[in-house]
Amino acid sequence: MYKPLSIFIGLRYLRAKRRNRFASFIAIASTTGIALGVAVLIIVMSVMNGFEREVAAHVAGMTAHATSFELGVPMSRWQEIATDIRKLPHVEGVEPFIRGSGMLNRRGAARGIVLYGVDPETESHVTKLADYLGSTPLSALKSDGPIPNIMIGSTLAETLRLTTGDVVSLIVPRWAPNQGMGSPLFQQLRIAGIFQVGMHEFDSTFAIIDIHAAAEIFQFRDAVSGLRIRFDDLGRATEYALAIREHLGDKYLVLDWTEFHRNFFQALKSQKRILFVILSLIIAVAAFNIIASMIMVVKEKLTDIAILRTLGYAPMQILAMFIVQGTMISLVGIALGIGIGTTAAGYASDLMRWLEKMFDIQLIKPEVYYISYLPTQIQLADLVLVSLTAFGVCLLATFYPAWRASNIVPVDALRYD
Incomplete structure (x- = not known):
């Protein structure tokens, strides 16, 4: 029974008005940061996917799927x-x-x-x-x-x-x-x-x-x-x-279309992995905000925690209670990020054309990037990877404040209350 009760109390803490308004601001900033990080990751990976798809289609369309030579x-x-x-x-x-x-x-x-x-x-x-x-x-x-x-x-x-x-x-x-x-x-x-x-x-x-x-x-x-x-x-x-x-x-050589541009596509995949790691730092920064927000909540709820412990609430129940709170913050941020990211990825090309027209610049040079427009392709695997990465980082950030709360001694918490 303690799991549903931990979830219930954790959600009540999340919705309850806080005496410390700064803690509420940090919680909102955490959610916003997670949403921003997830959205940026989705947009960038969608552009990389679209770029790879378009280049592959153009190359294969002009050079055939494979070519055979006599050595x-x-x-x-x-x-x-x-x-x-x-x-x-x-x-x-x-x-x-x-x-x-x-x-x-x-x-x-x-x-x-x-x-x-x-x-x-x-x-x-x-x-x-x-x-x-x-x-x-x-x-x-x-x-x-x-x-x-x-x-x-x-x-x-x-x-x-x-x-x-x-x-x-x-x-x-x-x-x-x-x-x-x-x-x-x-x-x-x-x-x-x-x-x-x-x-x-x-x-x-x-x-x-x-x-x-x-x-x-x-x-x-x-x-x-x-x-x-x-x-x-x-x-x-x-x-x-x-x-x-x-x-x-052995007298004949048969090369598929990727072998004519192998270095280019390998570099593209490496660049995608590097960008994923770098942009994940946005989520890491938001995770630090979760730590700060949760620590403030724990300090604010010291009396409640002590009373629950006195009534027989186990440390693991306290831990679960605050993990639920941090998890909900991360899930809301991830959901918002997916919504913003997928929507923005769909309009990325239109936005690029608007920026080029507004500032009279050329953001994508065809002699460098092979194409003159901004293609996007949203892949389910990328959405899952981004979501799991963000959730994992946020869960780790939630664990420390929740662990601190579960180790509070009731006598010490109530001594000066």
Whole structure:
């Protein structure tokens, strides 16, 4: 029976008016601090989740879920290998590509690019490139004249002041057998479309061309650089890529999309953990306020505690009574924090745009953060982790004052009352 009674008295103490108004202020400050800490943690972790999700979607959408290469040489038997891979489970598409580097030159302005040769008719089987082209179809890469067509990113087009229909020069280094670098190739290309992925890496250096034109420019003849593969589940791309690698043998290398940006995603996860630890200090500060508030309550209720002990109330019952009080403060703070945090996370992008417009600043630079907006994604696991962390810290903070109260000697407490 003592547990319900301890809860009842603990809740009564929480609702009762206090003679010491400063103690009430500290209790309110504690609840506010917990709510603030929980809200900030939820907002930051939601932004990190959204950022990781958006970058992953853009990278996988432009580079396919996995890529297969033949070690050391161009892939000459690519038709046979592609047919073999298509028969494997979870594979939705396999298409060839040719990759090379060069420099685009326009009226004295030059920029280095990574040029991908793709098949316009089947590229949508492995990437989402068509989604970033607006109203321009991928079939626009096909050229009817002597000048091949090319599609470039929006940042690159802005830098070189190019628009659809313009002609630009491509400079590609050539290597002569046993002679090293030979005379570079100069190739005229016509801008057939401009895509905008929203990631600086692609919009500033990425360009695509018809695979047959790329084969002539980079002298690939009947070979290709490799195969791009799409699976039915992006989240299991690593597992499926490993299965294909084992199926093809040691002569071939199969990399899933995360391996091309492994360091970036590892750094992102490390940053998320570090931010969680640092921002948890806000909750720790609020926990010190709980200690101060509870100590004041214990001093204020010395007579009540002594009377309860005289009536036979056990020390553990006193301990439970004050733990209930501290627990309720922490639970209210956590609930408020979850409400504020989830609401604010939903409007984070709108708030960022308002701040940028109000102060005429750019908070997120695409050349640094890969995207130009603020994405958020609230995950249940993060809400549980934040809530349990906050509750654990607050429970530890509550224990000391409650333990002090349970060890009060009734005679000493009533001696001068």
